[in-house]
Amino acid sequence: MNLFTDIRALVLDTLDAMARDGAIPEALQTGAVTVEPPRDPAHGDMATNAAMVLAKPAGKKPRDIAEDLAARLAADDRIAHAEVAGPGFINLRLAPALWQGIVRAALTETGFGRSTMGQGEKVNVEYVSANPTGPMHVGHARGAVFGDALARLLDYAGHDVTKEYYVNDGGAQVDVLARSSFERYREACGMTPEIGEGLYPGDYLVPVGEMLKERWGERMLNAPESDWLDEAREIATEAMMEMIRDDLAALGVTMDVFFSEKALYGTGRIEAAIEELRARELIYRGTLEPPKGKTPEDWEPREQTLFRSTAHGDDVDRPIMKSDGAWTYFAPDIAYHYDKIDRGFTQLIDVFGADHGGYVKRMKAAVSALSEGKVPLDVKLIQLVKLWKNGEPFKMSKRAGNFITLRDLVDQVGPDAARFHMLTRKNDAPLDFDFDKVLEQSRENPVFYVQYANARISSVLRKAEAMGIAVDDATLAGADLAALDHEAELALMRSLAEWPRLVEIAAKGHEPHRVAFYLYDLASAFHALWNRGNDEPGLRFVQEGDAATTQSKISLARAVGVVIAEGLGILGVTPVEEMR
Structure with a gap:
């Protein structure tokens, strides 16, 4: 039940009646x-702009x-009062029965607030997609949470959503991973690892080194890189992806x-995508202008294979092939996005970060x-996340080498x-993540405030x-x-009525943070009513000795609990029934 949609339908029906009566022209948009x-x-x-947007095409004054x-509108039973304001806006007061109907809808509709807006449209949400070279850091955590909440929101709004991780396992970084793992293999064999500049220093590769020793024994210690690089890359990459999957879980x-970049190479899929662009006359040989900040003196122009991306809104055309004939990272x-379209x-x-x-x-x-x-x-x-604890920037993770891991964060809060x-x-x-504030039990902590509302509702029940x-x-x-x-x-019921509308607005804008904001406002309205009851x-x-009135009051509290649970579900947060 979307009360705003229902009242808009009433406005449009009334406009149709006005057109039939000759008060306004027919077939207005x-x-x-x-x-x-x-x-x-x-x-x-509620307020409607109907008169303002129709005045010019109707050839009449808005007022x-x-x-x-x-x-x-005022003649309809659903409207308690309709008043013209300013140059032609109409402010509406609704009959209390409509707000009370919101409570009943929340208690009887499965998934109150769910929308069919998406009409089953197939949406691919790619997020995280961290290089498989080590544990995920806090920046990845924010991207993971945002992407996951957005996917849940779009599903809630009626889309057919696929959540996808692009595994960047086809570039030079996985070779660096393999070489770094080989040093941990040497360490597992009793030798001192040589973690030189450019290699990954984190202790998280120690178990990978032990896996390599279990696989190879000591036979690869003096072998040339060409003998062990491919196998070390495969083993290390899979170990990192297992760690990443566990951290995400x-x-x-x-x-x-999980889509592998490596699967695009040697399969003709990159070539097919480029040929598709070539068929549209968007691939050519050419020379680019110097990048911004470069002068002709320190820029060496060279002919390259380019994608004419300026034909589709880009600032400059982009290279797709290096001078040695290898593909650029682009x-x-x-090809990967072409595959998504093909699916x-x-x-x-x-x-993205x-x-x-x-x-x-x-x-x-x-x-x-x-x-x-x-x-x-x-x-x-x-955008970036800045971590704080005890009023100071939070220290680095030794295990990761040079950053704070996603698992550090989850373990803390x-x-x-x-x-x-x-x-x-x-x-x-940008986001400041203060460990002390995230854990404190006060109104200033949004997650506590929302969970506390749900716990209060559970206690009343x-x-x-x-x-x-x-x-x-x-x-x-x-x-x-x-x-x-x-x-x-009634004020609390008005807040409940905002939920179905908020879902559609947030889904259209790809803005799951709106759900968090709404839940905080709803919790605030609930706590305000609770405190007035004091x-x-x-x-x-709970009205002592009056079961009927208690059921009426509790129906409102329970409706709030339903919406809180629905909203937290989109955010991927579990409602709590007791605060500990």
Whole structure:
């Protein structure tokens, strides 16, 4: 049940009636007509811009349309009051029964707030995609949480979502991994490892070295690199991916697909993607201008094989082949996205670290070219995370070598607190992660405040059950909800009514942080009503000696609990029933 959609439908039906009566022309385009909460709640429950957007095409003054429309809307039982404001906005007050109906809907609809907006559209969300060269760090954690919450949100809004991890196992970094693992193999054989510049120094490769010793014994100690590099690469990469999968699982993240970059090489898939671009006359031999900051004196122009990405919105054309005939790193990425298009995805989302900002336009250009503009690519950049503890920057992880791992984070605060807090800022805004604040039990800690609301609701239900009052959803939905008529209760119901609308707005904008913000606001409204009950006994959820009224009050609390659970589910956070 989306009350905003229902009232917008009422507005459109009323406009149709006005057209039939000759009050406005027929066949006016109403796509821009909205019904939204007013900026100032004192102005009403909802507001519509219908008269403002239709005035010009109708050839009438906005206020003239607004006064007629408001009068007709006020005649509907669902509208308690309709008032024209300013040049032609209409503020609406809804009948209390509509808000009370939201409570009943939350208790009876499976997945209250779920939307069919996505209409089953196939969406690929690629996120994390960390190089398989070691443990994931905190930056990866934020990208993992964001991508996972976004995938859950899109699924909740009716899309067919695939969560995908692109394994960068085809480049030079995995050769470095193999060489670093070989030094740990030498260490496992009793020798001193030579972790030179450019190799990975972390202790996490010690077990890989022991695996290599178990496989090889000591026969590779003096063997040339060509004898052991391929096997060491394969073993080390799989060991790192197993570690990454375990770390993601600790954060509550699971993937549907792990796609190997290496699988693109030697299979003709890169060549096929480039030929597709060549067929569209987007591949050519040419010479690029010097990059910004370079002068002709320190720039050596050379002819290269280029992708004409400027034809699809990029700033410059991009090389796809090196002078030695090898592919640039961009070529397999083109092939990978071509594979996504070939798999039938009609919307692609890539979640990248902030350092990939310069990569966005070229990748969008490639997808646009390969899909002939039919498949949109949205690239979400994840800004940096700064860690604090005891008022100071948190120290480095010895095991990782030079960064704080995702597992460090989860071990410190747990997956629920980590996930919720990672979503308290928009993805492109920097995030301060203060371990002390994330764990403190106060209103200033959003995850605690929301979980505390859910725990309070659970405690009320337990108390009522102990009194012999039925609190199952079916019984509560059948309670006398008309008794919920206090302004504080209606305010909480208005917050509940925002949920289905919020889901669609967040899904359209690919903004899961909106869910976290909403849950905090809903929890605040619930706590406000709870606290008023301390001073006004009539607002308490449990009314001693009055089972019927208690069921009415508890139905509202339970509806809030339903929405909190739904929202936390999107964020990947488990609701708690007791605070410890």
